[in-house]
Amino acid sequence: MPDPDDTLRRELGWTGPEESHFEPDTRPTRRKPPEPPAIPGRPPVNFVPSKAPENADPDDSGPAQGIPTDPDAERARRTFREAPPAPPAAPQQPVPPPPPPPPAPAQHPHEPHQPPNLGHPEPRPDAWEQGPPGWHRPSQRPPGPGGPPHQPYGPPPGQPWPAEGGFAPDPAGHGPGIPPLPTGSYADRIRVNDLVPQKRQPPGSGWRLLVYRATFGLINPGPSPEDLRVAELETKIKGLLRGHYKVGVMGKGGVGKTTVSASVGSIFAQLRQDDRVVAIDADTSFGKLGSRVDPQAQSSYWELANDKHLDTFADVRSRVGNNAAGLFVLAGEGTPARRRVLDAAIYREATTRLDKHFSISVVDCSSTMDSPVTQEVLRDLDGLIVVSSPWVDGAATAGQTLDWLAAHEMTDLLQRTVVVLNDSDGHADKRTRSILAGQFSGQGQRVIEVPFDGHLRPGGVVDPREMSTATRRRFLEIAAALAEHFPTHDDRRDRRDD
Numbered sequence: 360m361p362d363p364d365d366t367l368r369r370e371l372g373w374t375g376p377e378e379s380h381f382e383p384d385t386r387p388t389r390r391k392p393p394e395p396p397a398i399p400g401r402p403p404v405n406f407v408p409s410k411a412p413e414n415a416d417p418d419d420s421g422p423a424q425g426i427p428t429d430p431d432a433e434r435a436r437r438t439f440r441e442a443p444p445a446p447p448a449a450p451q452q453p454v455p456p457p458p459p460p461p462p463a464p465a466q467h468p469h470e471p472h473q474p475p476n477l478g479h480p481e482p483r484p485d486a487w488e489q490g491p492p493g494w495h496r497p498s499q500r501p502p503g504p505g506g507p508p509h510q511p512y513g514p515p516p517g518q519p520w521p522a523e524g525g526f527a528p529d530p531a532g533h534g535p536g537i538p539p540l541p542t543g544s545y546a547d548r549i550r551v552n553d554l555v556p557q558k559r560q561p562p563g564s565g566w567r568l569l570v571y572r573a574t575f576g577l578i579n580p581g582p583s584p585e586d587l588r589v590a591e592l593e594t595k596i597k598g599l600l601r602g603h604y605k606v607g608v609m610g611k612g613g614v615g616k617t618t619v620s621a622s623v624g625s626i627f628a629q630l631r632q633d634d635r636v637v638a639i640d641a642d643t644s645f646g647k648l649g650s651r652v653d654p655q656a657q658s659s660y661w662e663l664a665n666d667k668h669l670d671t672f673a674d675v676r677s678r679v680g681n682n683a684a685g686l687f688v689l690a691g692e693g694t695p696a697r698r699r700v701l702d703a704a705i706y707r708e709a710t711t712r713l714d715k716h717f718s719i720s721v722v723d724c725s726s727t728m729d730s731p732v733t734q735e736v737l738r739d740l741d742g743l744i745v746v747s748s749p750w751v752d753g754a755a756t757a758g759q760t761l762d763w764l765a766a767h768e769m770t771d772l773l774q775r776t777v778v779v780l781n782d783s784d785g786h787a788d789k790r791t792r793s794i795l796a797g798q799f800s801g802q803g804q805r806v807i808e809v810p811f812d813g814h815l816r817p818g819g820v821v822d823p824r825e826m827s828t829a830t831r832r833r834f835l836e837i838a839a840a841l842a843e844h845f846p847t848h849d850d851r852r853d854r855r856d857d
Contacts, residue, residue: 562586564828589832595839596630601847605720607736610746611756612726615781619746621651621821624721626838628686629823634718637679639710640691641722641736643701648723649680649690651821656680656690660701663689664708672716684823689713703735710739728763737769742841743776747795749787754795761804775844777805777837785811805840809833
């Protein structure tokens with residue numbers, strides 16, 4: 360009985376010697392992608408197909424008589440792998456002959472001749488196993504003494520990850536089409552004015568206020584340019600103040616010096632509710648400042664200087680008077696029967712105690728520049744108001760005051776001085792006022808004209824709420840001009856030590 364292995368070898372054309380120790384190769388082989396089916400050539404004209412034997416196996420794939428042999432099929436049979444039968448191809452145009460193979464490289468005379476590998480062709484490179492340029496494929500063998508060195512997974516050091524795979528980070532920090540992240544705080548970007556509509560400010564005077572009240576607020580024309588200007592002046596007066604601020608008021612008797620002192624102090628007290636403002640009567644010739652602020656005030660310098668228990672503001676409050684605007688006043692000696700002369704020592708002691716509780720002081724000075732009290736007042740001033748009447752005699756006295764300051768090298772105080780042309784009786788000539796204003800402003804001084812006001816004429820208590828609109832506007836300008844020189848720190852002690 361013939362051996363089945365011999366029969367199989369003869370059918371497959373195997374002519375090599377028999378090996379008794381042959382074992383099939385069980386290693387996993389890489390599957391090669393199927394090649395395109397070969398186009399069979401045209402049979403010759405005198406080709407006669409032979410009949411297959413009757414007892415032939417239909418599954419037998421051995422070579423048939425008279426049928427040409429395909430080299431690829433023969434190669435597949437040698438490797439014990441049967442290629443799938445090629446489907447019948449549609450008639451196509453004749454394929455041009457393939458180009459001739461490239462010449463084989465020159466063989467070195469000492470190197471042995473290497474036969475071509477016909478049984479196991481070189482595998483084609485797999486597109487899935489190829490990486491981008493510069494990409495290192497990880498080693499399949501663990502590092503060791505006999506293995507290759509460990510290669511890091513990823514691009515070489517110092518180079519970015521490749522972007523064509525979709526997993527590499529963008530060196531710019533954001534991908535295409537994605538806006539960059541916003542910088543800054545999220546809370547700072549939330550503005551209340553953008554979310555909450557602002558309420559329009561109602562008008563303060565004129566026909567706009569009349570329309571606003573007549574329509575019960577349904578029609579709000581808004582503030583007028585005059586109202587906006589007044590609001591700007593009030594904002595300056597409410598500006599930041601560090602330490603203390605002391606203003607002196609000087610001028611010839613009868614020009615309205617005391618009235619200006621009470622009016623400016625009342626404006627400061629009305630608009631600066633968080634600060635305490637006091638008016639000090641330093642006129643040695645029967646000053647009347649107490650009667651223009653609080654006629655009921657009884658205490659004066661001597662009671663304030665001799666009281667040893669003024670530890671709190673409540674203790675000081677019992678020694679001074681005040682008006683409806685919130686202005687406090689330290690009155691002078693008002694009773695001729697017990698006439699006491701004010702000197703520099705008493706003034707210094709009283710004002711030192713007041714400075715501990717009051718932020719702004721308005722001092723009504725004497726008309727005599729050479730008196731000791733006036734000299735003490737000038738050493739401690741941060742601003743100055745020189746009051747002049749719109750007449751020749753009052754303007755001449757104001758000019759002499761400015762010259763005296765310049766002669767005594769008080770240029771810093773002179774730069775913080777405001778000249779007030781006060782029309783106290785309403786008989787001032789407009790031409791005269793303009794000439795005087797031009798002469799004072801030509802020397803670099805700030806000049807403000809105060810019109811006549813019937814409320815201020817009788818000599819009663821000064822209340823800024825009862826002033827006319829024009830008069831209050833002028834006093835706002837005076838206070839705003841002084842507020843421009845508010846100190847940023849309390850340097851009066853340094854100047855007193857000098």
